[in-house]
Amino acid sequence: MLTTDQCYQAVAGRDRRFDGMFFTAVSSTGIFCRPSCPARTPLRKNVDFYQTAAAAAEAGFRACKRCRPDASPNSPEWDIRADVTGRAMRLIQDGLVDRSGISGLASALGYSPRQLGRVLQSELGVGPLAIARTERVRTARTLVESTRLSMSEIAFAAGFSSIRQFNDTFRAVYSSSPRDLRSGAGEPHGGESIVVRLAYRPPLDHAHLFRYLGVRAIEGVEDVSEDRYSRSLRLAHGPAVLTLTPGSGDFIECHLRLADTRDLGSAVARARRILDLDADPGAVRATLTDAGLSELSDTCPGIRSPGTGDPVELAIRTVLGQQISVAAAQTHLNRLVTAFGQDLPEDLRVGSVDRVFPTAAAIAEIPDEHWSLPGRRIDTLRTLSTQLAEGSIDLGPGCDRTEVDERLLAVPGIGPWSLGYIRMRALGDPDVLLGSDLGVKKAMSELHSSVTDKTDWAQRLDRCRPWRSYVTHLLWAHHSRPEPQTPTAQRIRSGESNDDDNDTAHRGHGAIYDHRLDAGTNPAHLGW
Missing domain, CATH: 1.10.340.30 (Hypothetical protein; domain 2)
Structure with missing residues (x-):
């Protein structure tokens, strides 16, 4: 967690990189905001910081109507952490509490409900039910603004147990009724799809990401073009299809066709994982620069480590x-x-x-x-x-x-x-280095031959924690690049050999490949 001074500095600078990593609560107004809120910077004495929107709401603060903190990207911390808090946050975002309750969440983590509550309260200042309630109200707001469903249908689709609970939670978080938000948003979207805007921290290399997914697309399950990704999902209450396209600003536009609207929250969570939208590219670049890999990082700004929908x-x-x-x-x-x-x-x-x-x-x-x-x-x-x-x-x-x-x-x-x-x-681990991968090895060899600082690669890579999955993708991207793009790239590529037939075929495709070598397998140079 950042210090309070660092948080306030981010707020004063309206730094979008920190949106979703913490929330700013202003005692003089009773609202909480994202760090980049365009409103006047509050006085330091009037500000508190919370790690989650749920904790801010539980403390009695209402969401800012101007900066929409509920629409922030999620914190990358929940991908990094493998402890019970990180696991619980991922499960709550996937909708497990709505499907199985707090007891089901605790059972999935091997804890009793009381033990889990104590852990999350200690770590985040709020219990699992409050976190789940925040996810529900965010889902409900999406349905209010994007569909023609009745308020009762929206309440139960979002996971609320009653209309009264739905209305009370809405007023507590947004200081307005659900009907006010619908009328304020204008005519709801028609058609078969629910449209959701998915925020991310820039930069994001859309072209590279869609090419990566396109090479691996399965007929009938996925459909990929240079600026669009569609795929089917198997969710708790039925199938769904999502379509992701670059939107205006720092958003991905997500069109969802759901067999059951109760799966909206889970579908959005999977969409974010597929494109790795909760990543922090600024932190990745800073870490790689400190490790002496700034040239590699700069060859593909905004690279992501894509996940999967299944x-x-x-x-x-x-x-x-x-x-x-x-x-x-x-x-x-x-x-x-x-x-x-x-x-x-x-x-x-x-x-x-x-x-x-x-x-x-x-x-x-x-x-x-x-x-x-x-x-x-x-x-x-x-x-x-x-x-x-x-x-x-x-x-x-x-x-x-x-x-x-x-x-x-x-x-x-x-x-x-x-x-x-x-x-x-599949697990979204941001710190996986596929060191035995042949493409990774060849890229490292090429890069090593091009630099004057011959610091051992093992030391450099170890200093890239906890972002080594991005290093793996950068090395793949470097190795598969068909032609030099910059003077730096020209210098880096000078050590590449063209005597491998499989390598030549891969460059001819102009696509992005992984090259595997598992223990016990033949040392073939293979793309997947």
């Missing part, structure tokens, strides 16, 4: 893609979805997205003759999918990352590379 899908495709080409892996995935994916209802389909990736249980039952893969690979897929279906391997937002490591490595055929890739993309 952790099961990510785990299966990681194993399925071992030791085969990108084209062959895509063929297997497309066949899998065509044969065993779930058809989407007509009213949810967008573009070519018409199916949902099969469940782990369905994949575990697929006969051997379908796969056209080596027997050991089939065994790995079946073991992994069975354990995912049974819940003995949990890749959800509240999972224990250390336990996941142990259980995945116990599956024959899963080595350090696959574990790291799953941890980085």
Whole structure:
């Protein structure tokens, strides 16, 4: 947590980089704001700082109508932290409290409700119910402003247990009724989609991000262009389809088609994870600069570490893609979805997205003759999918990352590379360095030969904690870049060899690739 002096300095400078990392509560007005609020800077003696919007609201402050602190990006701290507080925050944002209550949240974390309440109260100054209530009212506001649903439908879709609770919470947080916000926002959006603006901390390299996702798109499940990403989701109450496009300002526009509006909060949380919208690029760049990697960082400002809309899908495709080409892996995935994916209802389909990736249980039952893969690979897929279906391997937002490591490595055929890739993309861990990856190794070798300071790479990379996932993506981007873009890039690329056939093919595609080498696998140069 920042010191109070640092927080006030950010407020005085209206620094958008800190939006969502803390909230400013002003005692003289009774409101709380994001640090970048354009209103006059309050006197220091009238200001308190809270780590969450829930804590500010619980202390009796109302959300500022001018800067909309409820629309801030989430704190990147919840991605970094693997402790019970971080896990609880990720689960609450995913809607677990609305589905299973505080007891369900506590059970998922291995705590009693009372123990969990004490932990969060000590860490954040507020309990899990208040945090969940803040997420509910934010979901409700989105539905009020973006749909024609009645207020009673919105209340129950957002997770409130009664209309009275819905109205009281709305007035406490926004100092106005739900109907006032609807009338103040003008005519609600029509059509089939719910439209949500997703804030992020700039810069954001949209082009690189969409290219990365486009290379890995599965037919029927994903549809990607240079400025649009659509995919299906399997949510708690039914399927959904989201479409993400760059919006005006520091926002991604998210169009959602939901089978059940109760899944809105969970769908938004997944959309944010897919594009890594809670990242702090300023902190990443500062850390890499201190580690002596400023040139690498500057080659791709605003790079993200993209997540996934379906952790099961990510785990299966990681194993399925071992030791085969990108084209062959895509063929297997497309066949899998065509044969065993779930058809989407007509009213949810967008573009070519018409199916949902099969469940782990369905994949575990697929006969051997379908796969056209080596027997050991089939065994790995079946073991992994069975354990995912049974819940003995949990890749959800509240999972224990250390336990996941142990259980995945116990599956024959899963080595350090696959574990790291799953941890980085499915679990959203920002500190994964795929050091055994061939593309990463070649990029490091090229960079090492171009610099005068020969500081050991291990020392540099260790100083990049807790942002080494971004280093991995920067090294991939450096290695896959088809042509030098700047004088700096020209100097860096001078050590590259073109004698690897697979390397040449990758550059010819002009896309972004990962290159894996797991323990126990052949040292082939492979893209996935």
